[in-house]
Amino acid sequence: MSPEIINFHNFKQAIRSWRNLCKQAGLSIRSVVEIDGMPVLEIRSPTLGAKKGVYISAGIHGDEPAAVAGLFSWANRKIAVLANIPLLIYPCLNPWGFLNNSRTDKSGVDLNRIWGQADHPLVQVVSKKLQSIELCLSLNLHEDYDGQGIYLYEPGRGGRPDSLAEKILSSAESIIRRDCRKTIEGRKVKDGMIRPRLRNLPKEGKPEAVYLYENKGGRNFTLETPSEFAFHDRRSAHKLMIECAVNASGY
Numbered sequence: 001m002s003p004e005i006i007n008f009h010n011f012k013q014a015i016r017s018w019r020n021l022c023k024q025a026g027l028s029i030r031s032v033v034e035i036d037g038m039p040v041l042e043i044r045s046p047t048l049g050a051k052k053g054v055y056i057s058a059g060i061h062g063d064e065p066a067a068v069a070g071l072f073s074w075a076n077r078k079i080a081v082l083a084n085i086p087l088l089i090y091p092c093l094n095p096w097g098f099l100n101n102s103r104t105d106k107s108g109v110d111l112n113r114i115w116g117q118a119d120h121p122l123v124q125v126v127s128k129k130l131q132s133i134e135l136c137l138s139l140n141l142h143e144d145y146d147g148q149g150i151y152l153y154e155p156g157r158g159g160r161p162d163s164l165a166e167k168i169l170s171s172a173e174s175i176i177r178r179d180c181r182k183t184i185e186g187r188k189v190k191d192g193m194i195r196p197r198l199r200n201l202p203k204e205g206k207p208e209a210v211y212l213y214e215n216k217g218g219r220n221f222t223l224e225t226p227s228e229f230a231f232h233d234r235r236s237a238h239k240l241m242i243e244c245a246v247n248a249s250g251y
């Protein structure tokens with residue numbers, strides 16, 4: 001039987017669906033740390049080795065459910081080939097937030113601003129896991145209440161933008177249009193793409209994406225869908241953008 005698709009804020013169901021999917025796909029799944037008394041799940045494929053890993057995380061902001069659901073939909077569609085992709089997945093990094101529709105964890109901490117704190121339990125677990133792994137791609141999945149369409153961040157490296165950024169947005173434009181704002185969160189946007197410079201980071205703390213880019217290299221994209229749009233469209237948009245990025249990495 002196919003695993004049940006993930007719906008809004010039902011964490012128990014999400015765990016059940018992922019366990020079922022992992023069993024069918026030949027992936028391992030386990031809880032690696034508890035945040036607010038709830039398990040943070042980690043999924044890895046048997047082909048994950050030292051090189052060319054693909055890292056995908058969702059749900060670090062608990063009020064962005066279509067990111068969590070879109071990741072699951074992608075995996076569910078690729079169930080037959082997932083074991084061949086060297087995956088490291090954190091399907092819901094803020095379980096309490098997901099259950100309670102909260103951006104932050106129970107104590108009000110934004111878990112996407114803690115990545116400069118080596119002693120935070122979440123950072124400790126993920127960084128230890130990544131120590132021996134080189135990534136070719138990392139994707140951080142998000143949603144935005146002010147969003148007017150899909151958009152993405154990629155680290156500004158100077159030089160030419162990565163053409164994959166354009167392809168990722170094009171892949172989902174038939175479902176949700178591209179965000180056409182000229183600035184987002186005070187940053188310049190071009191055709192839905194934001195390339196923040198590393199010296200111009202949020203003052204509150206380091207985001208997961210920056211941690212990954214600084215420490216692991218490879219391509220990094222933060223994918224965003226607009227929270228006020230229909231849930232199933234946002235879920236589909238995430239699914240398509242993940243598919244595009246992973247395919248372009250040769251998997």
Ligand SMILES: [Zn+2]
Nearest residue numbers: 061064142143
């Ligand atoms: Zn977010």
